[in-house]
Amino acid sequence: MRFSHSLLSCLLVSVAQAASAWSFEDATLAVQSKGAGVGAGTKEKLSPSSPLSKLVSLGGSDTLKVLLTATEDQKAKRPHQAFLTLSDPTTGVEESFVFMVKDNGKGKVELTHKDLPIQFLTASKPIPASIVIGSFGSSQPYKNQVFELTIARDPNVPLAAPEKAERYAAAEEIHHIFKADPKSPPKIITLVFSGAVVAALPILLGVWATLGANANHLGKALGKAPMSHALFFGSIAAMEGIFFMYYTSWNLFQTLPAAALVGVVAFLSGSRALSEVQQRRLDGLR
Amino acid sequence: MLWLFSFLLLALLGAVQALSSSGSRLLVVLEELSEKDKYSQFLGDLEARGFHVRVESPKSEGVALFKHGERAYDHVLLLPGKSKGLGPALSPGNILEFMKKEGNILVTLSPDHATPTSIVSTLLELGIHLPADRNSLVIDHFNYDSASAPENHDVLLVPYPAPLRYDVRNYFMGPPDGVIAVPRAVGQTLGNDSPLLAPILRAPKTAYSYNPKDEADAVEDPFATGEQLNLVSALQAHNSARLVVLGSAEMLQNKWFGAKAELAGKPVTTANRDFVMKVSGWTFKEVGVLKVGNLQHYLDEGDVKKVINTSAFAAPEDNPTIYRIKSDVTFNVEISEWRGDHYGPFMIPQRDALQLEFSMLSPFHRIGLYPEARTHNSTIYSAHFKTPDQHGIFNFRVNYRRPFLTNVDEKRQVTVRHFAHDEWPRSFQISGAWPWISGIWVTVAGWLAFLAVWLYSAPTDKKVAVKKTQ
Numbered sequence: 001m002r003f004s005h006s007l008l009s010c011l012l013v014s015v016a017q018a019a020s021a022w023s024f025e026d027a028t029l030a031v032q033s034k035g036a037g038v039g040a041g042t043k044e045k046l047s048p049s050s051p052l053s054k055l056v057s058l059g060g061s062d063t064l065k066v067l068l069t070a071t072e073d074q075k076a077k078r079p080h081q082a083f084l085t086l087s088d089p090t091t092g093v094e095e096s097f098v099f100m101v102k103d104n105g106k107g108k109v110e111l112t113h114k115d116l117p118i119q120f121l122t123a124s125k126p127i128p129a130s131i132v133i134g135s136f137g138s139s140q141p142y143k144n145q146v147f148e149l150t151i152a153r154d155p156n157v158p159l160a161a162p163e164k165a166e167r168y169a170a171a172e173e174i175h176h177i178f179k180a181d182p183k184s185p186p187k188i189i190t191l192v193f194s195g196a197v198v199a200a201l202p203i204l205l206g207v208w209a210t211l212g213a214n215a216n217h218l219g220k221a222l223g224k225a226p227m228s229h230a231l232f233f234g235s236i237a238a239m240e241g242i243f244f245m246y247y248t249s250w251n252l253f254q255t256l257p258a259a260a261l262v263g264v265v266a267f268l269s270g271s272r273a274l275s276e277v278q279q280r281r282l283d284g285l286r
Numbered sequence: 287m288l289w290l291f292s293f294l295l296l297a298l299l300g301a302v303q304a305l306s307s308s309g310s311r312l313l314v315v316l317e318e319l320s321e322k323d324k325y326s327q328f329l330g331d332l333e334a335r336g337f338h339v340r341v342e343s344p345k346s347e348g349v350a351l352f353k354h355g356e357r358a359y360d361h362v363l364l365l366p367g368k369s370k371g372l373g374p375a376l377s378p379g380n381i382l383e384f385m386k387k388e389g390n391i392l393v394t395l396s397p398d399h400a401t402p403t404s405i406v407s408t409l410l411e412l413g414i415h416l417p418a419d420r421n422s423l424v425i426d427h428f429n430y431d432s433a434s435a436p437e438n439h440d441v442l443l444v445p446y447p448a449p450l451r452y453d454v455r456n457y458f459m460g461p462p463d464g465v466i467a468v469p470r471a472v473g474q475t476l477g478n479d480s481p482l483l484a485p486i487l488r489a490p491k492t493a494y495s496y497n498p499k500d501e502a503d504a505v506e507d508p509f510a511t512g513e514q515l516n517l518v519s520a521l522q523a524h525n526s527a528r529l530v531v532l533g534s535a536e537m538l539q540n541k542w543f544g545a546k547a548e549l550a551g552k553p554v555t556t557a558n559r560d561f562v563m564k565v566s567g568w569t570f571k572e573v574g575v576l577k578v579g580n581l582q583h584y585l586d587e588g589d590v591k592k593v594i595n596t597s598a599f600a601a602p603e604d605n606p607t608i609y610r611i612k613s614d615v616t617f618n619v620e621i622s623e624w625r626g627d628h629y630g631p632f633m634i635p636q637r638d639a640l641q642l643e644f645s646m647l648s649p650f651h652r653i654g655l656y657p658e659a660r661t662h663n664s665t666i667y668s669a670h671f672k673t674p675d676q677h678g679i680f681n682f683r684v685n686y687r688r689p690f691l692t693n694v695d696e697k698r699q700v701t702v703r704h705f706a707h708d709e710w711p712r713s714f715q716i717s718g719a720w721p722w723i724s725g726i727w728v729t730v731a732g733w734l735a736f737l738a739v740w741l742y743s744a745p746t747d748k749k750v751a752v753k754k755t756q
Contacts, residue, residue: 080504081427081494083511094491096511101504132492134427136437141427143492166481168687169453170639174652178675184718193721201728205735212746213739221742229741236737240730277741286745 020073020139023048024107024131027068029147034061044147048131052147055126059152064111068099070133076105079135084109086120086129086149093119096132116151118161126150217285221276228272235266305335305567307575307624308388309360312337313351315344315376317367325365328538331563335572337361344373351375351384360389361570364405366396366535371404378408385527392569394535395472397423397498412521413477414531417509419497424473424515424533426493431467433548438498442468443549444517446561447487453638454689457573458486458564460557465549467542467556471533473515482521484689486530486565489515518565526692530569538562574690577629579620579664581696583682585609586616586670608701609673610709617642617671619655619684619696622664631665633657642669643683650674655684677704 027046044052046068058064070079082099095117099107113121120127126148134141153159184190221229239262246255280286312332316322322329322341329339340359342348344367352358362384364376374380381404385391393409395401400420409416423440430439446460460466466487473495476483495509509515517533536542543559567573583605609615621640622629634640634657643649651674655667673680680702686694713719 078503080496081492082504083492083494085491085512087491092513094512094514096494096508098506098508100506103503134492136427136439138432138436141492143428165478168481168689169451170641171652173641173654174643174649176650176674181675184716187717190717190720194724197721197724197728201732201735204732208735208739213743214746215738215742216744218738218742233737233741237734240734243730273741286743 020137022070022072022079022133022135022139022142023074024068024070024133024142025074025076027066027131027146029056030065030067031056031058031062032065033059034063046131046146048142048144048146051145054147055150056129056147057150057152058111058113060113060154060157062112062152064149066099066109066131068107068131070099070101070105070107072135072139078103078105079133081132081134081141082107083132084111084129085132086116086127088119088123088125088127090123090125091119093117095120113151113153118159121151121153121159122161123151217280220280220285221273224279225272225276228269228276231265231269232273235262235269238262239266305572305626306337306360306570308390308571310337311359312339312361312363312570313349313359314339314341314363314365315349315367315372316341316365317343317369319343321365324539324541327540327543327559328562328566331559332566335567337570344369344376349373349375351380351389357384357387357389361392362389363392363394363566365394365538366399366401368399370400370402372402376404378404378411381405381408382411385523385529386525388525388527390528390569390571392530392532392566394532394538396535397421397470397472401472409474409531412529413480413483414519414521415475415477416472417495417497419499419509421499422472422495422497422509424468424471424489424493424495424517426490428492429490429549431469431547431549432551433546433553434469440470441547442471442490442493442517443547443554443556444468444487444490446557447485450484450689453635455574455635455691457568457690458561460560460564464557464560465547465554466561467537467545467547467558468517468534469536469542471517471537473510473517473533474519474531475510475514476516476519480521481687482523484520484522485516485518486520486568487516487518488513489517520568520690522690522692524693526575528569528571530565532562532565568690571624571692572626573624574692575624576632576686576692576694577622577624578684578694578696579622580618581605581620581682581684581698582616582618583698583700584616586614605698606700608703610703610705611673611675611677613673615671615673616668617655617682618658618666618668620661620664620666621686621694629663631660631663633665638688640667640684640686642671643685644671644674644680645683646676646678646680649683650676650680673702677702 025048027048029044029046029052030041032041041062044054044056046052046066056064066084069076070082071077078101082101083096084099085094085096087094097109097111097115099109101107128145129147129149130143130145132141132143239259242255242258242262314329319341329341333339340348350358351362381391393405395416401416406416424442425439426442427439429443431441431443435441443465446464446466447456447458449456473489476485489512491512493515494505494511495515496505519531521529537558542556545556545558547554547556585606621632623632640655641652642655644651651671653669653671655669657665658668659666680700682698682700684694684696713723
């Protein structure tokens with residue numbers, strides 16, 4: 001008993017659903033260019049059950065026109081809602097265009113680039129277009145994809161894209177550097193050239209040696225003026241030492257007194273030492 | 287005696303603490319006090335959550351939002367009424383002033399009662415647009431309750447909302463099969479310019495708004511269609527005051543709490559009680575409330591490294607006021623999220639980023655802050671970076687604004703100085719300078735050698751021989 005009852009109700013529901021459902025018929029889609037004569041441009045028939053296999057292309061000066069007759073149970077009737085809905089699957093933007101439907105169920109909608117939001121005009125993929133027909137009462141509403149729209153845009157015509165509205169979200173990372181740090185050349189090159197510079201010293205000394213440079217009179221000089229020569233040569237070496245200290249650790253106020261002291265010593269001892277050198281020259285020993 | 291009394295009072299106050307982070311005084315504005323019974327379950331739920339609910343008629347004296355220049359309530363719930371105006375206490379100016387003082391407002395709309403002009407104009411100022419026809423409502427021929435609205439299709443049955451964006455946490459999430467009844471809703475559209483606005487619940491794709499008083503048989507120029515229509519929308523001001531517009535006041539009524547409905551032939555139970563709890567909870571700052579605790583930055587160079595201060599909020603900030611260019615700096619910020627009765631660690635949503643800006647006029651660095659430690663009631667986010675190669679007055683800035691979370695905007699100003707004369711790298715540290723340095727010391731050594739030869743060289747035969755050949 002219960003089984004038959006539920007079966008009955010099931011049947012009733014399915015009958016009711018089958019009995020009243022919204023759909024459309026005699027639907028045509030036309031794309032007309034501005035200036036082209038009547039009948040020019042593409043014209044396609046739309047079917048409520050399967051989407052159009054061809055892509056519909058809408059150019060900058062074209063008008064897309066969809067005509068249909070809304071039906072309830074195969075009878076032409078005016079629905080409360082008859083929309084052509086475009087939705088971009090990548091951005092999620094959706095826009096519905098309302099069919100102007102007359103009392104006899106005949107409806108019309110026209111589209112040009114001007115009606116479309118910017119997201120559709122810049123969409124890279126075809127935009128699915130569906131027809132939505134529905135009304136009050138228990139009749140089943142209709143919604144199906146009927147065709148796919150591609151926007152053909154003249155790339156030379158700049159698009160007036162509105163400025164992107166601010167939304168609170170994480171922003172791009174920034175790592176700004178005004179001027180990169182100076183870079184040194186590869187160490188191997190530096191070492192080769194430093195080596196060449198350092199090698200110049202032994203080469204210089206070697207060349208002097210072959211020319212007969214020597215320090216044979218050192219004993220003679222120290223014998224004649226030991227203090228002066230030791231102090232003079234020592235003070236000049238010390239001056240170089242002061243430069244070294246200044247380079248590594250001393251500041252100017254430590255350097256200057258030391259340099260002054262060593263300079264006075266060099267001046268005083270130098271006059272004596274150089275007199276001795278002059279004496280040797282006069283003796284013909286140089 | 288007096289101290290005992292005050293102690294007792296304190297203990298009492300502590301016992302009835304609300305779940306809201308910003309106070310428990312809730313004003314419910316309802317014109318017909320007899321209608322209170324219709325909302326008894328919702329108001330009871332609010333009281334159970336610790337709110338001190340006071341129901342007042344818009345004409346009564348208790349509806350004054352301010353007392354002695356301060357807010358008299360922490361939150362306001364506006365329920366629709368018959369009269370066209372809301373009275374002087376709820377003028378647009380007062381409503382905005384209330385929000386300026388960080389009060390939260392939940393506005394409910396109904397197509398049966400024309401929305402008062404003061405509300406419409408306030409919402410318009412905020413970028414929330416209502417249909418021009420005061421009686422417009424949202425219908426959908428696909429997702430309606432066929433049990434209660436088989437003819438008019440004006441009781442929408444919609445699933446719980448999906449997250450607003452992939453990087454935003456969904457505070458209004460529910461079970462995937464949960465269904466919310468939205469009876470006779472006034473749809474809203476949101477202005478595109480304001481980042482303060484966010485939709486909470488959108489209408490289904492096939493829904494549209496129309497005026498039932500309109501004589502036309504077919505809708506010709508709908509106010510808005512599909513997901514552009516919002517059933518519930520939110521605004522969070524710069525001071526984090528919240529305003530939520532609930533398109534359907536009936537959603538709050540007892541009869542839609544767990545009501546039996548029918549969606550496309552299938553019986554469903556509406557989850558309105560849970561959903562309106564989430565919406566009111568967000569509006570009245572029970573969720574999505576952030577707090578910044580200790581904020582630290584220090585030089586992170588050499589062996590002296592500071593340990594992250596894991597103490598609670600009260601720890602003093604030990605932050606230098608001056609840094610040098612190109613030095614390593616560590617920045618820590620402690621962020622907590624309100625958890626009903628205490629602050630707990632805040633974790634940023636999975637694909638979101640908490641960012642630190644180091645800026646002089648414009649940011650020179652904008653880098654991610656990553657969780658490095660966690661205390662009982664906060665997460666410590668850290669960033670390590672090198673100060674820019676430009677001196678000036680800089681700001682450490684954490685500006686974390688996201689939909690549905692209170693705003694975090696913290697700034698600390700520091701000076702960044704250039705190198706002192708003795709802070710530059712020494713020439714021997716620069717490998718490119720080695721040939722020049724060795725040149726100098728080779729010259730020094732050569733000079734000393736030349737001096738020795740000049741002073742002490744004895745004449746040799748060779749020299750004589752050379753002279754002779756000349």
